[in-house]
């Protein structure tokens with residue numbers, strides 16, 4: 001890293017709100033990337049390749065017929081199986097009478113996370129049989145999964161019959177999962193009674209680093225006797241996706257979901273385009289810029305069609321510096337409490353750019369005739385964006401038309417034509433609002449009384465639930481508002497977790513940002529779990545306009561190590577306060593009202609919540625608790 005920093009200092013990427021000149025030495029990218037440790041690259045490259053090849057963790061069945069069953073035997077036997085390097089996916093008693101019972105264990109190999117080969121299974125059963133004999137009389141055997149053919153699967157398409165699907169050579173009962181599907185019930189039901197293989201060839205995020213394969217295997221009920229032919233690689237819908245910078249941290253590649261590495265995050269306030277985080281839902285659409293047409297229509301408008309040239313020549317070019325953040329940023333911290341259903345992002349699912357384009361409000365008002373009077377008269381509530389990749393999302397009309405909302409139809413990113421990867425030729429930038437509403441490759445904009453259709457707006461994908469909600473059957477998801485503005489966020493980028501520091505003062509650096517244009521007013525750091533605090537110096541981004549502070553603020557601090565912590569493990573934590581000071585006010589109220597100490601979820605001492613537990617939610621969204629980094633201090 002030392003080499004990287006020195007190299008980076010020699011090459012300049014400088015841009016600021018005050019100075020709109022962008023100086024980018026193109027060699028910076030290659031050199032700063034080259035300066036990342038090669039081993040890091042290799043391991044990322046390997047992990048990127050291996051996750052694409054992940055196979056479903058196929059499981060095997062071991063049955064234990066017990067002569068004299070007794071309470072607790074099932075869990076004792078489960079422990080025995082675990083010692084044989086088996087992962088237990090499920091353990092249940094399938095039949096029992098007065099004296100005899102049959103225990104069923106669904107197992108996988110612990111090391112490979114996959115099913116057991118015939119030899120390995122036979123060997124495991126022998127070992128398990130011997131060990132179980134110490135616990136109870138009976139016999140143990142391996143059993144094949146029940147076999148079904150595609151015609152059997154096709155008979156199960158309703159909750160009453162059970163909803164079955166197949167994947168490769170497995171059959172799965174997904175009846176209870178359908179309501180919990182992050183991609184929406186409509187999408188998953190397309191595959192009811194069928195093979196999901198062709199659907200997952202389009203939505204390959206299921207076979208990436210999320211937990212879809214694991215979820216699927218937990219629903220296995222049998223083997224498929226007539227599995228579909230292996231994928232035809234030439235028809236891969238992702239084959240025309242652009243080449244990607246190897247410095248990114250890849251979670252999926254088809255579609256691409258990759259985060260900005262911490263090592264490059266603070267090198268430039270405007271994130272260089274090639275290392276910008278990527279959150280795709282589909283393949284990157286191929287678009288000839290001359291053929292590109294944007295349709296603007298809907299209630300209260302007169303429909304217009306605009307080319308890229310029209311946008312560039314008929315409207316003033318505007319520039320907005322904005323940070324975008326994925327709603328699932330820092331999800332991996334919530335996953336440590338209990339696995340959620342999404343990409344396990346670190347804190348790099350956010351980046352910042354200077355976007356160039358035209359104000360959406362000027363196109364809507366001056367070209368499509370959506371005046372404030374028409375908004376009232378036609379009861380327009382939402383502006384819907386449709387991407388050429390079939391992504392769809394909407395924002396409230398107030399944000400779209402506000403003279404202070406700065407919503408942009410962007411065709412430039414950091415002074416260059418918008419890259420294909422980031423939505424070329426035109427994308428939407430909705431500053432201060434969750435990343436998913438910033439629709440790329442936008443082809444249609446519609447004024448509407450209803451919000452957008454689809455899983456990203458109406459499904460559970462970007463909706464929050466209480467930590468108690470683990471099961472969505474019976475919950476009216478439509479009534480839960482979809483995410484728009486994001487809450488205040490901050491993270492310690494340097495030093496890295498696990499590193500060793502030697503000096504008496506620790507140099508700490510990071511970023512802070514808040515949704516809704518709320519600027520960062522303070523960042524606090526603590527080495528004693530919040531008993532005492534040190535205030536960081538705000539750097540780039542601190543002078544943004546009130547309520548239009550769309551970009552992140554960098555900060556740094558020199559934190560003295562107290563004698564009591566010298567030579568010990570130290571946890572540094574940070575929290576940011578935005579211009580709304582909201583939770584600080586809530587805290588004061590809670591303390592005045594409560595006679596007994598407030599419960600952990602209410603005892604937040606800063607604008608960011610203290611702990612992740614009260615934030616946990618099924619989809620792992622909006623993780624913005626105090627950021628903690630553990631390091632070791634080495635005393636001389």
Ligand code: HEM
Pocket residue numbers: 165174181182183184187188189190191196199200203205206210211212213215216280281282341342343455461
């Ligand atoms: C049958 C078993 C299935 C399981 C266990 C499953 C599981 C999941 C999970 C865990 C996610 C969240 C992924 C993430 O946010 O990274 C997801 C998203 C999604 N799923 Fe599925 N899924 C299944 C079937 C399907 C089918 C058959 C389709 C399509 C017809 C589908 C379409 C989608 C879509 C469109 C998303 C949203 C992707 C995104 O926003 O990037 N899923 N699914």
